Amino acid sequence: MIRVNDLTLPFDHAPDALSKAIAKRLGVSPKGLQDIKIVRQSIDARRRTSIVFVYAVDVKVGNEAKVLKACVGDAKIGPAPGMIYVLTKRAKQPRTVPVVVGSGPCGLFCALILAQQGVRPLLIERGRTVKARIRDVHRFWQQGELDPVSNVQFGEGGAGTFSDGKLVTQIKDKFNRSRKVLDELVKAGAPKEILYQARPHIGTDHLVNVVKHLREAIIALGGQVRFETRLTGLTLKDHHVTGIMVNDNEPIDTASVVLALGHSARDTFAMLHSQGIAMLAKPFSMGVRIEHPQALINQAQYGKFAGHPALGAADYKLVHHGDHGRSAYSFCMCPGGQVIGAASEPGRLVTNGMSHHARSCPNANSALLVGVTPQDFNTDDPLAGVAFQRQWEARAFAVGGGQYHAPAQCVADFLVSRPTRFMRSVEPSYQPGVTCCDLRQCLPEFVADTLREAIPAMDKKLHGFAMPDAVMTALESRSSSPVRIIRDETFQSPSVQGLYPAGEGAGYAGGIMSAAVDGIKVAEAVISDL
Ligand SMILES: Cc1cc2nc3c(=O)[nH]c(=O)nc-3n(C[C@H](O)[C@H](O)[C@H](O)COP(=O)(O)OP(=O)(O)OC[C@H]3O[C@@H](n4cnc5c(N)ncnc54)[C@H](O)[C@@H]3O)c2cc1C
Structure with a gap:
């Protein structure tokens, strides 16, 4: 495939205008274009009298080498870079199940990658399923009855479930993790345009289904998901995690715990602080x-x-x-x-x-x-x-x-x-x-x-x-986390081995996309430590 960048067309262009513009840029006939994939579409409205769409496209042509040779010197044309996220090594199921705490974008993607790599995680979430959560949240909005267990911050899908679902992020990632997130979101029911729009958004009406389908994908791969299951304590031995306590009374053995808590888990931050987990106040x-x-x-x-x-x-x-x-x-x-x-x-x-x-x-x-x-x-x-x-x-x-x-x-x-x-x-x-x-x-x-x-x-x-x-x-007041739970280059807490602070709540992401990407990185780290 050949990548063509910066193709500019009027925003109300005819359907075939894009293929004509590509053919012209590449010096081939429109009939010679075998496949066109829009990689990016953005709006340039700086000149309000002539608003344009700016495209990047990947194109398949018959004699690619020859076409590329003819375009040498045009910095906007070159071989298309790969866009596939390559899964890291497959791992064996460890003796104790890795636990991911929190089903926001960070926890969902961490659990999904673990499951796709052959490690069957346990994902725990303090709130309720998205179906029950919709009912709880609407009761709050209509009658002012807040449910501290199930609300806009807590429950399946995390803080972004009731959102615009913007997926804009500043992060650059040469391993295509952002693309992996977009691909999985589309597989789970998000609109396909998110794959190429420069400022993609899903919308809360789609998000509620997307998060449910992500959960189903984790379960289909052998993972477990438990709701109304709140992390309330860590069991530690010689600076290693050996287990967790949930709901104050149920111990679970585990050697790996991912803390994908979000920015509103104030009680959990206090618990972690009281157990000596290194953290700092952040802006x-x-x-x-x-x-x-x-x-x-x-x-x-x-x-x-x-x-x-x-x-x-x-x-x-x-x-x-x-x-x-x-x-x-x-x-x-x-x-x-x-x-x-x-x-x-x-x-x-x-x-x-x-x-x-x-x-x-x-x-x-x-x-x-x-x-x-x-x-x-x-x-x-x-x-x-x-x-x-x-x-x-x-x-x-x-x-x-x-x-x-x-x-x-x-x-x-x-x-x-x-x-x-x-x-x-x-x-x-x-x-x-x-x-x-x-x-x-x-x-x-x-x-x-x-x-x-x-x-x-x-x-x-x-x-x-x-x-x-x-x-x-x-x-x-909740646009980002007020704390950073410190982690080192292995993504683990320097206080405790096997504890992986992740996502927005720990101070390593800001927004749905960066939280999901951080979840993938942490899953890779957990697998490499198994
Ligand atoms: C209304 C709203 C609109 C937003 N709009 C956008 C947007 O359009 N685009 C965008 O990029 N970002 C948006 N955000 C921000 C985005 O939602 C967050 O950046 C993102 O969800 C962070 O992901 P996360 O997985 O790190 O944490 P969260 O999504 O907060 O998920 C953390 C999860 O952990 C659970 N949890 C916490 N403590 C415990 C515990 N002790 N035990 C078990 N489970 C626990 C919580 O219940 C929660 O489900 C919005 C946020 C809100 C609230």
């Missing part, structure tokens, strides 16, 4: 969700082409470096989505965002965050960040008036520090409802000050961002 972020009409974002990004079905709902990414050393940035933008309640502890309020695959809801939302560093709480307690998050989440719960109504304010009022009394043209999507307030009551001062400075500056980059009626909803 994280705090802020709000901001909601605008999706039509406004489409207009700002695509001008006269706003709303064209080939372009879909527009997204954005913004950053503002403030005068006082703090920065604000948009994060986890959900086009055509909803702001959702994402709490996991009683009396503490947390927001996040999600979209369905169609991204067809009227509002766009995004986290608007400011960095928090361990210096902000001035102690060397590794769990100080957890305490800081809890303090502000409890404040948001109280300001919201209890019952998990979220504190919210219009941008116009926030910018002049005036409490909002009623919402205007933008209807907040958060359920079970919002309480109009002054958000300064539930944001650290440096976060509120930085956001106030950032919003008008961001409006200069994305026209309409400071729309007076736009809605800000608090508190967005």
Whole structure:
């Protein structure tokens, strides 16, 4: 196959325009193209009057060597690199079963790779199956009844199950692990376009099936999956893991434990700390969700082409470096989505965002965050960040008036520090409802000050961002983990052999794709140590 990069076509091009453009670039007849695979498709909307799709494609032609020779000197054409993840050595089942803790993307992919390599893991998850979880989460959103066992953070599929399912990541991996993740997601029912879109997303409506099918694949390969099974202790001997305790009363023998806990396993972090597992406080972020009409974002990004079905709902990414050393940035933008309640502890309020695959809801939302560093709480307690998050989440719960109504304010009022009394043209999507307030009551001062400075500056980059009626909803506090569970070059804790901290909760990933890739790396490490 030949890789052709940077093929540019109008976004509304005719179906055969791509093959014609490829043939022209390669100097062959369109009939000579035996197979075309789109490797990447991105939107370039920098010039709003002529928005284009940019393609990378792999093409099969009759006389490949001759065609390649004729293209020597064109840096955008060359032999197609392989895209297949090569499984590492197959391993024998060890004497005790390796345990993967947590069924988020990290744990699911770790368990899947172990199972595909012939090692039958036990995957344990504190929450419920995705089917039961959907019921629990909807009851929370509709009636404000939080289930600490089964919620947006805990349960099958982990934190990303109720999400936009964006798969964008900055990680580079020459072993094609990201491609392996995409291939497995498609096999499990994700839309095929994720294989080539530059900014792929699955949508929560597909994700709920995808995670179930991943579980079924693990079981079909001989793995076991147990729900409502919470890691509550480690059994250690001479700095080695010899077993775990689940649900405070059931011991399980094992010599390998993967900690794919996610960023909200606060009780488990405390347990690990009390058992002497090395960990540090790490930076994280705090802020709000901001909601605008999706039509406004489409207009700002695509001008006269706003709303064209080939372009879909527009997204954005913004950053503002403030005068006082703090920065604000948009994060986890959900086009055509909803702001959702994402709490996991009683009396503490947390927001996040999600979209369905169609991204067809009227509002766009995004986290608007400011960095928090361990210096902000001035102690060397590794769990100080957890305490800081809890303090502000409890404040948001109280300001919201209890019952998990979220504190919210219009941008116009926030910018002049005036409490909002009623919402205007933008209807907040958060359920079970919002309480109009002054958000300064539930944001650290440096976060509120930085956001106030950032919003008008961001409006200069994305026209309409400071729309007076736009809605800000608090508190967005779980965008990343406040701790790092230390691991060495063998992916194991330096405190305990056989213990593998992994994924977002341990501080080695940020997002679905990087967590899944980290799960694969850790599975490889577990296998190489067997
Ligand atoms: C609402 C929402 C929307 C998001 N949207 C996106 C997005 O669009 N794109 C993106 O890339 N990222 C998104 N994220 C972030 C993404 O979901 C996380 O980065 C990712 O899920 C981290 O994967 P993980 O496997 O490391 O941890 P998690 O997904 O958090 O999984 C950890 C699992 O471990 C379980 N667990 C914890 N403690 C224990 C214990 N003691 N015993 C047993 N089980 C335990 C938990 O119940 C959980 O299921 C979103 C997150 C949320 C909450």
